[in-house]
Amino acid sequence: MLTVKQYVNNPYTSNTFILEEDNGADVYLIDAGFTCSIKELIGSDKKIKGVFLTHAHYDHIHGINEVMKAFPDCGIYCSIDTKQGLYNEKLNLSFYHEEPITLKSGMVTTFGNNDSVRLFENCHLKILETPGHNSGSLSFIVSNYFFTGDSYIPNIPVVTKLKGGNKEANLKSLELIYSSCYGDTILCPGHGPTFKGGALEQAIVTDAKRYNIPFNI
Ligand SMILES: [Zn+2]
Structure with a gap:
């Protein structure tokens, strides 16, 4: 069974989500803004097979070179714009912070709307393009988990x-995101707690009103 763990990065407050299966050694990451050790992030008996990036801002990619150092075969999956950002410290904004980051090595695979990637047996990750916060922003759906990065953080x-x-x-992307949420959706944003059930519904109703986006439950 799929397990999703949330790791709150320090000092950036962004989330890294760790996707794994019961008894499996392979894990996938959604975003990589961590500054801790790989061992602290995933444990010493696991292997990162792929990293999916919602966008290239430094607080979502900070640990990417650590991942590649530990697991050189790990795949990096993102949009074309995010790939550019990985090699450009001004585009990923790290230039304006104390620690410029660019990707040193690694295989980057780019993809877009409705592409899908197999993670585990009977478990695929589906991609939605959700530009607005950033031109290359993607959201990912895995089972009933919905990873929205900074494209949608409920109540913010x-x-x-x-x-x-x-x-x-952004308005178009929000419309797509709202309409991709269902009764059992667990929304995992780029910052802050996850949302589900009534709390998610309430947040979407309030946020949709803020942007004047029609939203029918
Ligand atoms: Zn961002």
């Missing part, structure tokens, strides 16, 4: 004023 307005942000694209 989406930041669109950074480089690569776009207000109009």
Whole structure:
């Protein structure tokens, strides 16, 4: 069975989500903004097989070179714009913080809307393009888990004023995100706690109203 663990990165407050199966050694990460050791993140008996990046902002990619050092065969999956950001410290904003980050090595696979990647037996990850916070922003659906990065953080307005942000694209993406949530969805955003059930529904109703986006439950 699929297990999803949330790791809150320090000092960035962004989330890294760890996807694994019962008794399996392989894990996948959603975002990699961690600064801790790989061992602390996933335990010493696990192996990171792939990292899926919602976007290239430094607080979501900080640990990517550590992953590649520990697991050189690990795949990196992201949008074309995010790939550019991985090699450009100004695009990923790390240039403006104390520790510039660019990807040193690794295989980057790019993909877009409705592509899907097999993680485990009978378990696929589906991609949604959700630009707005950043031009290359993606959201990922795995089973009933919905990883939205910074494209949607319940109860918090989406930041669109950074480089690569776009207000109009954000509205379209939010519409897509809201309509991709179902009764059993567990929404896992790029920062803050996960949301499900009534709390998620209430947040979407309030957020949809804020953006004047029609939303029918
Ligand atoms: Zn961001």
